[in-house]
Every structure is written in structure tokens, then in C-alpha cells.
Amino acid sequence: MRRRVGLACALLLALGCAHHGASSKDGFAPEPPRLPAEQPLADSVTVGLWHFDDRSGPRVLDSGPFRMTGVAGPDSRIEFGRYKSARSFAPRCSRSSSCPTTR
DSSP, X not given: XXXXXXXXXXXXXXXHTOOOOOOOTTSSOOOOOOOXXXXXXXXXXXXXXXXXXXXXXXXXXXXXXXXXXXXXXXXXXXXXXXXXXXXXXXXSTTOOEEOOOOX
């Protein structure tokens, strides 16, 4: 009898720990949001638009109307991105990119 009670308690404990993930109304996982086919473009109110998708070197090109090309910091590296390349920054104090100021 003790053995059955022990097995029943173990079974209840195991079933109580089972978790169900988030599901939608039809029982399947929700779909991720769809991305546009192309990168965002500069519009009439854009001042600077840096995609950080440069393939090599420290230069960061501006796709905005003023073409303010910048320089990425020494702790950044080029990786695979959402549309093309991407730039990641190391978690250090010198993670940055800078652009010349216009007056």
C-alpha cells in the first residue's frame, strides 16, 4: 500500500511540474513577424541613417541626405545581419561610432 501511495505522489509531482509553452488559438506556436524585403530608406525628415552593414573596415556609411560617414570604434566587428552585414559592439567602454559634426 505504501508503495502505491509513493508512486501516486511521485506521479502527481511529475505531472505538476510539466509546463506547456505559449500557444495560439489553433494549438501551434505563433508566427514571428514578417520583415520587409528591403532595408528602410531615408525619407524627407531623415537626418542620418546608418545601416551598419558595411562589409569591411571601420567606415560606417550614412544613407541619409547629408552623407555623414562615420568611423566605428575599435571594439566593433562585422557579423551576419538581418538584411546584409551587421556590426556588433563589444561590451566595453569604448564601444561607439562617431561622425563628423556639421556647423
